[in-house]
Amino acid sequence: MEAADVTASARRSAGHRLADLFHGRPRLQAGALLAGPVGWLVIGYIGSLAVLLVTAFWSLGELSGELEKALTFSNFDQILTEPVYREIAGRTILIAALVTITDALLAFPIAFFMAKVASARMRGVLIVSVLLPLWSGYLVKVYTWRTIMSEGGVLSWVGVGAPTDDLVRVWLVMSYLWLPFMIIPVYAGLERISDSLLSASEDLGAHPWKTFRSVILPLVFPAVVAGSIFTFSLTLGDFITPLLVSKTQFIGNVVYANFSNDLPLAAAFATVPIVVMIIYLLVARRLGAFEHL
Amino acid sequence: MRISGRTRGLLLGGVGLTLAFIYIPLLIIGLYAFSSGTTLEWPPPGFTFEWFEKAFDNPGARDAFWTSIKVALIATAVAIILGTLASLAVVRHRFFGRETISFLVILPIALPGIVTGIALNSTFSQVFGIDLSLFTVVVGHATFCIVVVYNNAVARLRRSSASFEEASADLGATPWYTFRRVTLPNMRTALIAGALLAFALSFDEIIVTTFTIAAGEQTLPIWFFTNFARPANLPIVNAVAALVIVFSMIPVYIAHRLSSEETVGAAGGRGAAKDTTGTTVAAEATAVP
Amino acid sequence: MSRPTGSSARVAWVIVGALVAFMLAFAGCGGDDDDSGGGEALTEVGKGEGELDLVAWAGYVEDGSTDPAVDWVTDFEKKTGCKVNVKIGNTSDEMVQLMRTGQYDGVSASGDATGRLFEGGDVDPVNVDLVSNYEDVFDALKDTEYNTFDGDNYGVPHGRGSNLLQWDPNEVKPAPTSWDVVFDKAKDYSGNVTAYDNPIYIADAALYLREHQPDLGIEDPYELDQEQFDASIDLLKKQNEHIGEYWSDYTKQIQAFANGDSQVGTTWQVITNLLNADGEPEKNVLPSEGATGWSDTWMISSEAEHPNCMYEWMNHIISPQANADVAEWFGEAPANEKSCKLTADAEHCDIYHADDEKFFDQIEEWKTPVADCGDDRGEECKTYDEWVQGWTEVKG
Numbered sequence: 001m002e003a004a005d006v007t008a009s010a011r012r013s014a015g016h017r018l019a020d021l022f023h024g025r026p027r028l029q030a031g032a033l034l035a036g037p038v039g040w041l042v043i044g045y046i047g048s049l050a051v052l053l054v055t056a057f058w059s060l061g062e063l064s065g066e067l068e069k070a071l072t073f074s075n076f077d078q079i080l081t082e083p084v085y086r087e088i089a090g091r092t093i094l095i096a097a098l099v100t101i102t103d104a105l106l107a108f109p110i111a112f113f114m115a116k117v118a119s120a121r122m123r124g125v126l127i128v129s130v131l132l133p134l135w136s137g138y139l140v141k142v143y144t145w146r147t148i149m150s151e152g153g154v155l156s157w158v159g160v161g162a163p164t165d166d167l168v169r170v171w172l173v174m175s176y177l178w179l180p181f182m183i184i185p186v187y188a189g190l191e192r193i194s195d196s197l198l199s200a201s202e203d204l205g206a207h208p209w210k211t212f213r214s215v216i217l218p219l220v221f222p223a224v225v226a227g228s229i230f231t232f233s234l235t236l237g238d239f240i241t242p243l244l245v246s247k248t249q250f251i252g253n254v255v256y257a258n259f260s261n262d263l264p265l266a267a268a269f270a271t272v273p274i275v276v277m278i279i280y281l282l283v284a285r286r287l288g289a290f291e292h293l
Numbered sequence: 294m295r296i297s298g299r300t301r302g303l304l305l306g307g308v309g310l311t312l313a314f315i316y317i318p319l320l321i322i323g324l325y326a327f328s329s330g331t332t333l334e335w336p337p338p339g340f341t342f343e344w345f346e347k348a349f350d351n352p353g354a355r356d357a358f359w360t361s362i363k364v365a366l367i368a369t370a371v372a373i374i375l376g377t378l379a380s381l382a383v384v385r386h387r388f389f390g391r392e393t394i395s396f397l398v399i400l401p402i403a404l405p406g407i408v409t410g411i412a413l414n415s416t417f418s419q420v421f422g423i424d425l426s427l428f429t430v431v432v433g434h435a436t437f438c439i440v441v442v443y444n445n446a447v448a449r450l451r452r453s454s455a456s457f458e459e460a461s462a463d464l465g466a467t468p469w470y471t472f473r474r475v476t477l478p479n480m481r482t483a484l485i486a487g488a489l490l491a492f493a494l495s496f497d498e499i500i501v502t503t504f505t506i507a508a509g510e511q512t513l514p515i516w517f518f519t520n521f522a523r524p525a526n527l528p529i530v531n532a533v534a535a536l537v538i539v540f541s542m543i544p545v546y547i548a549h550r551l552s553s554e555e556t557v558g559a560a561g562g563r564g565a566a567k568d569t570t571g572t573t574v575a576a577e578a579t580a581v582p
Numbered sequence: 583m584s585r586p587t588g589s590s591a592r593v594a595w596v597i598v599g600a601l602v603a604f605m606l607a608f609a610g611c612g613g614d615d616d617d618s619g620g621g622e623a624l625t626e627v628g629k630g631e632g633e634l635d636l637v638a639w640a641g642y643v644e645d646g647s648t649d650p651a652v653d654w655v656t657d658f659e660k661k662t663g664c665k666v667n668v669k670i671g672n673t674s675d676e677m678v679q680l681m682r683t684g685q686y687d688g689v690s691a692s693g694d695a696t697g698r699l700f701e702g703g704d705v706d707p708v709n710v711d712l713v714s715n716y717e718d719v720f721d722a723l724k725d726t727e728y729n730t731f732d733g734d735n736y737g738v739p740h741g742r743g744s745n746l747l748q749w750d751p752n753e754v755k756p757a758p759t760s761w762d763v764v765f766d767k768a769k770d771y772s773g774n775v776t777a778y779d780n781p782i783y784i785a786d787a788a789l790y791l792r793e794h795q796p797d798l799g800i801e802d803p804y805e806l807d808q809e810q811f812d813a814s815i816d817l818l819k820k821q822n823e824h825i826g827e828y829w830s831d832y833t834k835q836i837q838a839f840a841n842g843d844s845q846v847g848t849t850w851q852v853i854t855n856l857l858n859a860d861g862e863p864e865k866n867v868l869p870s871e872g873a874t875g876w877s878d879t880w881m882i883s884s885e886a887e888h889p890n891c892m893y894e895w896m897n898h899i900i901s902p903q904a905n906a907d908v909a910e911w912f913g914e915a916p917a918n919e920k921s922c923k924l925t926a927d928a929e930h931c932d933i934y935h936a937d938d939e940k941f942f943d944q945i946e947e948w949k950t951p952v953a954d955c956g957d958d959r960g961e962e963c964k965t966y967d968e969w970v971q972g973w974t975e976v977k978g
Binding site for chain 2: 016029030031033034036037038040041042044045046047048049051052055106107108109110112113117124127128129130131132133134135136137138139140141143144145147148150152153154157176179180183208229230233234236237238239240251252255256259263266267270273274277280281285290293
C-alpha cells in the first residue's frame with residue numbers, strides 16, 4: 001500500500017502526486033468520479049424537474065392570462081376534482097398496464113427460444129432481428145400502423161377488419177412499438193436460469209407447464225418487471241401515438257395541449273406520471289428488477 | 294434441455310407469431326417506399342424507384358440525417374464518460390447514497406419524454422435564459438443515454454474482480470494508468486455495446502428533441518414529423534425510413550458481435566460467452582421514443 | 583480512521599441540494615419577458631441578414647417542394663439573399679408556442695393568435711410605411727381589431743378565407759347545405775365525421791347554435807358567457823360520439839378522406855384542391871349558417887434576429903403576384919387588390935369574395951376569446967384557457 005511512497009524517486013510526476021491525494025481516501029475518489037454524472041443529473045435534470053414542479057403551484061392571472069408566481073393549489077384542485085382529468089389518467093394507466101401484459105406475453109416465447117433452444121448462430125440472428133426495429137423511426141411506424149388500421153388498409157384487406165375502437169388502436173400500436181424493450185430483458189433473465197435447474201425439474205417428473213410455473217416464472221419475474229418499466233413508462237408519457245391513431249386523449253396530450261397556454265396546469269398534470277413512475281420504480285427495485293436492466 | 298415435440302411446436306409458433314408481428318409493418322414500410330401512389334393507399338398501385346432518388350436528392354433529408362448523426366455521436370460520447378464514471382464509483386466504492394445513484398440514473402429514461410422535454414425546455418429558456426440549439430438537444434439526449442452505458446458498465450464491472458486494479462496500484466501505477474490499461478480494456482466491449490444502443494436511442498428520439506431543438510435545425514425524426522405534414526413528400530419519408538432500417542443492420546450487428554466477446558477475468562468457454570451476451574444485451578433494454 | 587462514515591459524501595449531497603434550491607429561486611425571479619407592447623418598429627430596412635425563420639400555416643410558404651409549379655419563395659431568396667426556413671404550425675396554439683421561444687423572425691398569425699402574441703410581448707409593431715405594397719391592401723383589412731393594438735399596426739394582412747364543409751359525394755347524399763350534417767345529423771355518418779382539433783372549434787358549435795337555438799342569444803361565437811359556453815360544449819360532446827378522428831395537420835385530413843375514414847367535416851379549400859388533384863371526388867360548400875374563418879396577419883417577432891429579411895418578406899408576400907399565387911394555392915381571398923388581376927383563374931377574387939364585405943360579415947374570423955364580452959354583459963365571457971379546458975372535456 002505504501003510501496004509507491006517507499007520506492008522514492010526524487011521527481012514525482014503530477015499524476016503520482018494526484019494519486020497520492022486520492023490514495024486511501026476512497027470517499028474522495030468516489031466523490032471525484034461522481035462529480036460529473038451526479039452534477040449533471042441532479043442539477044441539470046432533477047433541478048429541471050423541480051422547476052417544473054414549482055410551476056405547477058403557480059397559476060395564470062384571471063384577466064391578464066399571465067403567469068402569476070404565487071403559491072396556489074388551484075391546478076391540483078382542478079385535476080383532482082374534475083372528472084375528465086381522472087378519466088384521462090385512468091385510461092392512460094389502464095392502457096399502459098394492458099400494453100405491458102401484452103408485450104410480456106408476446107415476448108416470452110421468442111425470449112425463451114433465444115435463451116434456451118436456439119443454436120448460437122440462430123440466437124445471434126434473432127437478437128439482431130429483435131433490435132433492428134428500434135432503428136425504424138418511431139413516427140414512420142406509427143403512420144404505417146395508421147394506414148394498416150384504416151378502412152382501406154391491410155387489416156381490412158386481409159379480412160380481419162379495421163379496428164375502430166380508439167383504445168384498441170392505441171393498445172395495438174403501442175404493444176408493437178415497445179415490444180423489443182420487453183423481449184431483451186426477458187431474454188437475459190431467462191438466460192441466467194441455469195439449464196441444470198430445468199433438467200432437475202424435468203428429472204423430478206414435472207411436466208413443462210409445472211416447470212414453467214414453479215421454476216421459470218419466479219426466476220424470470222424480476223426481468224419481466226425490468227422490461228415493464230419501459231413499456232409502462234413509454235405508454236404513460238406518449239402523446240404522439242394517441243394523437244395520430246385515435247381521437248382519445250392521454251396524459252401526454254393534455255400536458256402538450258396546455259403547455260403553451262397554461263404551463264402551471266400542464267405541469268400539475270405532468271406530476272401524475274412522475275408520481276406513478278416513481279412508485280413503480282420503487283416497487284420494481286424492491287422486486288429486484290434493477291439487477292435485470 | 295429436452296422439450297417435447299408438442300411444446301416445441303407451440304414455442305416455434307409463438308416465435309413465428311411474434312416475429313411476424315414485428316416485421317410485417319416494417320415490410321409494409323418497405324412496400325410503400327416502392328409504391329407509386331402518393332397517399333399511402335393500400336394496396337400500392339404501382340412500383341417505382343422515384344422516391345429513393347428523391348430521398349437522395351432531398352437536401353432537407355440529408356441535412357437532418359447528418360444532424361442526427363452529429364447529435365447522437367456527441368450525446369453518446371458524453372453518456373459514455375458520465376456513465377463510466379458513475380459505474381466506477383458505484384461498483385468499486387461504498388458511500389452514502391450509493392443505491393440512490395442507480396435510481397437517479399434511470400429516472401430520465403423512466404419518466405415520460407414529454408416531462409423531460411418540458412422540464413428541460415422551461416429550465417433552458419427561463420432559468421438559464423439560453424437559446425435552444427443543438428447543444429440543448431445534446432444535453433437532453435445525453436441525460437437519458439447515461440443509463441444505457443451505466444447499466445452495461447456496472448454489469449461488466451460487477452463480474453470482474455477489483456483485484457487486478459489493486460495489483461496494478463500495488464505495482465506503482467497511478468489511478469489514471471490503471472484505468473487506462475487495466476479497467477478500460479476490461480470494460481471496452483460493454484461500453485461499445487452501450488454506446489451503440491445509446492446512439493440508436495438518440496438517433497430515433499423525437500419527443501425530448503421537439504422541446505429542446507432550435508428553430509432552424511432538424512434531426513431526422515423531426516424531419517419525418519414535418520414531412521409527414523407535406524403530402525407530396527410522404528412517400529419520400531418511407532424511402533428514407535426504409536434506407537435507415539437497412540443501413541442500421543450494420544451497427545446492430547457490430548453491437549452483437551462485440552457483446553459476445555469474453556471478459557477479462559471471467560471463466561473461459563462457451564458458458565462465459567453466453568453469459569456475457571446475455572448480461573450486456575440485457576442492459577440494452579432501455580429507450581425513449 | 584477518525585472521519586465518520588460517509589460524511590464527506592453527505593456534505594457533497596448537501597451542496598448539490600443547495601444548488602438545486604438556488605436554481606428554483608432563480609426560476610422564481612427570472613422569466614419576466616411578458617410586457618405587452620413597448621417594442622419599437624423599424625425606422626428603415628437595412629441589408630438582408632441572409633436568413634429568415636418563419637412560422638406559417640401549411641401552404642403559405644411554398645418553395646416548390648410540395649409541387650414544383652407552386653413556388654413564391656425561390657425568387658424571393660434570389661432577390662434578397664434571405665434563405666427561408668419555415669416551420670409549419672398546425673394550429674394557432676402551436677404558432678403562439680413557437681413564437682414564444684423567440685427563435686423565429688415572423689409568423690402568419692390568425693386572429694386568435696395575434697392578440698395573445700401582442701399580450702405576451704412576443705411581437706413588435708410594424709412600420710407599414712416601410713412596406714411599399716401595403717397601400718394596395720384592401721381597406722377592410724387595414725387597422726382591424728386583430729392586427730392593430732394600442733393604435734399601432736402589428737402586422738401586414740396576408741389574406742382571409744373561410745372554413746368549409748367538405749364531404750365525399752359517394753357516401754354523403756344528398757349534398758349537404760348546412761352544418762347539421764356534422765351536428766344534429768352526425769349519427770347518420772357516425773364514425774366518419776371529422777372536426778378541427780383545436781379549442782377554437784368551439785366557436786363553430788356556437789355559430790351553429792346561433793341559428794338553431796336562438797334563445798341562447800349567441801351573437802359573437804367568440805364571446806360566450808357560461809350558459810352559451812356550456813351549450814356549445816354539450817353540442818360538441820354529442821358530436822364527439824360520432825367523430826372518427828379530429829384533424830389538425832392537413833396531411834392527416836387528406837389521408838383520412840382518401841382512405842374513407844372521414845366522409846364529412848370541416849376543411850380548408852387547399853385540402854379539397856389537393857384531394858381533387860389526386861383524383862378524389864370530394865366537394866365542399868359554405869353552409870347556410872355561415873362559417874368560422876380566418877384573416878391572417880404576418881407579424882414580426884420582438885426577438886427577430888433577421889428583421890430586415892422579415893420586412894422584405896412581408897413586402898414580398900403581399901406583392902401582387904406572390905399574393906395572387908398563395909391565395910390561389912391555399913384557396914383564400916388575397917390581401918392585395920392588384921392580385922385579383924393576376925390570378926390564373928380570372929374569377930378567383932369573385933369566388934373568394936375578396937372585395938365582398940357583406941360576405942365576410944357572414945364569416946366569423948378566428949379571434950382570441952377574452953373575458954371582456956365587449957357588450958353589456960361585461961367581463962363574463964370565457965377566456966381562451968377556459969376554452970382549452972372545455973376542449974379537453976369535449977374530447978374526453
